[in-house]
Amino acid sequence: MHRPYDRIAHLLAPHYLNRSHQVDLLRFARYLHTGNSVLDAGCGAGRDVADLRALGFRVVGLDHSPKMISIASRQFGGHFAVGDLLAPPFRGASFHGIWSMSVLSLLDHRAKGAAIKALADLLKDNGLLFFAVWHGQGPYVTNEIVEDVPRTHFLLPPSRWTQLLAKCRLSVINTIIEEVAVERPPAFKVWARKAPG
Numbered sequence: 001m002h003r004p005y006d007r008i009a010h011l012l013a014p015h016y017l018n019r020s021h022q023v024d025l026l027r028f029a030r031y032l033h034t035g036n037s038v039l040d041a042g043c044g045a046g047r048d049v050a051d052l053r054a055l056g057f058r059v060v061g062l063d064h065s066p067k068m069i070s071i072a073s074r075q076f077g078g079h080f081a082v083g084d085l086l087a088p089p090f091r092g093a094s095f096h097g098i099w100s101m102s103v104l105s106l107l108d109h110r111a112k113g114a115a116i117k118a119l120a121d122l123l124k125d126n127g128l129l130f131f132a133v134w135h136g137q138g139p140y141v142t143n144e145i146v147e148d149v150p151r152t153h154f155l156l157p158p159s160r161w162t163q164l165l166a167k168c169r170l171s172v173i174n175t176i177i178e179e180v181a182v183e184r185p186p187a188f189k190v191w192a193r194k195a196p197g
């Protein structure tokens with residue numbers, strides 16, 4: 001698998017640490033309760049983990065880049081784990097909520113289905129999955145921040161995301177398509193609830 005993030009973690013991390021997702025975090029928090037357990041799947045430098053903690057959740061940050069996790073853990077302390085969200089190092093349906101910002105579109109289409117299944121398995125019944133990806137169809141290459149290391153996102157139309165989620169008992173409860181900047185595709189944000197089995 002192509003994993004550019006570990007190689008350039010030290011260059012991306014300062015940017016990620018400066019970037020707040022507070023509005024979406026509040027939209028996520030409204031579906032949960034104080035003290036709930038939350039996984040940040042693909043947490044990068046850990047900023048969202050810290051902001052979720054500040055909202056009153058018990059949070060674990062997971063990322064497959066050891067360097068990202070080392071930066072996150074040095075910066076914020078607490079519970080971080082190195083691991084692949086396709087084979088997460090956790091057991092059972094132990095999370096009330098899963099947050100995944102700008103990660104799932106990095107997986108190719110086959111891996112997306114497997115990742116959603118792995119995340120759904122970690123969610124308790126009625127648990128909430130949030131993810132944000134770029135909106136569109138086909139490959140989208142970005143070299144934002146680190147110009148000589150392009151990263152490819154594999155975009156899907158909303159109906160395909162909904163189908164992948166439905167296969168894992170996840171029903172969409174809210175979506176937002178949002179313009180972010182002229183030079184980038186819009187963001188596609190999804191909140192989905194796991195139906196009791």
Ligand SMILES: C[S@@+](CC[C@H](N)C(=O)[O-])C[C@H]1O[C@@H](n2cnc3c(N)ncnc32)[C@H](O)[C@@H]1O
Nearest residue numbers: 005016042043044063064065084085101102103
């Ligand atoms: C675009 S960055 C976003 C980081 C963070 N969510 C944020 O918004 O600041 C994508 C992150 O996902 C991680 N990642 C990509 N594929 C992953 C996988 N299969 N399992 C765990 N982490 C993954 C990368 O290492 C990177 O830190």
